[in-house]
Amino acid sequence: MNFSVTDNHFFKETSLLKEEKKGIITHRSPSNIALIKYWGKHGVQLPNNPSLSFTLTNAFTETKLDYQTKNETESKSEISLEFWFENKKNEKFEQKIRKFLESLLPTQPYLGFVHLKIYSQNSFPHSAGIASSASSMAALALCLCDLEKRLLNTLQNTEEFYQKASYLARLGSGSAARSVYSNIPITTWGKTDVVKDSSDLWASPYTLPIHDIFQNYQDTILIVSAEEKSVSSRAGHALMETNPFAKTRYELAHSNLQKLAFALENGDTDTFIEVVENEAFVLHALMMCSSPPFILMETGTLTIIKKIQAFRRETNIPICFTLDAGANVHVLYPNKYKKECLDFIDKKLKPFCFEGKYLKDHVSNQ
CATH class of the missing domain: 3.30.230.10 (Ribosomal Protein S5; domain 2)
Known part of the structure; x- marks a missing residue:
């Protein structure tokens, strides 16, 4: 067109x-x-x-x-x-x-x-x-x-x-x-x-089927850093041109999209978590493998990730994280576990947020 x-x-x-x-x-x-x-x-x-x-x-x-x-x-x-x-x-x-x-x-x-x-x-x-x-x-x-x-x-x-x-x-x-x-x-x-x-x-x-559990999915955004990024997204994209893992990354994105579509249709939170966290880790790994390499995660980012994964193991609540091209953490979880997850965030993760800031959001409904 x-x-x-x-x-x-x-x-x-x-x-x-x-x-x-x-x-x-x-x-x-x-x-x-x-x-x-x-x-x-x-x-x-x-x-x-x-x-x-x-x-x-x-x-x-x-x-x-x-x-x-x-x-x-x-x-x-x-x-x-x-x-x-x-x-x-x-x-x-x-x-x-x-x-x-x-x-x-x-x-x-x-x-x-x-x-x-x-x-x-x-x-x-x-x-x-x-x-x-x-x-x-x-x-x-x-x-x-x-x-x-x-x-x-x-x-x-x-x-x-x-x-x-x-x-x-x-x-x-x-x-x-x-x-x-x-x-x-x-x-x-x-x-x-x-x-x-x-x-x-x-x-x-996205017109493919979406299971009820992913309707009104929650996203609590943890503000780990409010500072301007040391490397802009525009510059980060440009560095992919010489990244030795670029071809593998693009193939993985197609594969992960297929897996995620299956998870979204079938309410498979295990596969959803596997794919979403993998995508976040790969994104930041690509940054660290760029030439020159750069790191956008902060110490608080890693601490929060570890605590989320530990909480998931201890409670069997399907909570997970994703990262954008920065230090802040998006905490994703089904609406049915909203109370438990917000309590966990407020008590265990808030201390690692910049000035204790986090924003409550959720996936838009049709």
Whole structure:
């Protein structure tokens, strides 16, 4: 599918832009936590292996886009942008968003026809150590697709609308491709035989059967560190190009996705735990095998992992962990064990969190 609007259709529709138009568009997008990790890319933000993620509920970004068409004398080849984060002008974020929008101009020229004011805020503290790029870029991409829809009368089909939003979000942040689908518990991104019609270009709702035990699955996010990562995810992805274990990793991701699909359908928490923890360990092992190598886990991360695994052995509660590309720990467990797990987290794991911080979240429900 071609999502460019630079063909004749666009230039026919530019007559719509001669009349002044203005409005406000608002979208909210959730964060997500990958169970099958995306690590390594090629081309323009294309994944080297498929990924699968839980869509979260309480951690989200809300973005408001205030737009007004430019007058006839103003340049249509430049981005006009003002950006506010948490009700304050943010030059650093504005530069990042401006660069992103400028990269879209060749294929989305309508962006040059409007003045944009963007207001963004998170439901979670920005300094809490939770990566917000997925939710923020997804919310922005949804706003941009709504803008195109209003200006050019395109994207009337719901599936096409969300596919393009995911496509644009991916160009800003790979994991953001999976965050455009609110209220969808699981999403996948990347071509795989396991999921029909999957694509490297955009993420899709996971349509295979999901056992009841994985409905409303809990994710308590332990903030081990609130400091900026020593190596960015962008740099980490680039290092996969020379990683000696890259080929094996990509093969493993396909295999693990098959196993996880079986576990999700059959309520097999043992296999779920095996795959999810393996994916977390492999992700960080790849970092340590990069050239140069780097470590994003902290001492508290390892201590928490050991305590989770010990608690699981002692209680037979199917609690497990996963890690993003950072030090913080996502503690995953079925809703039926919520009380026991939260008690354990508060008493045994909280002391290893930065300022005792952790966030309670759960997988989105349809």
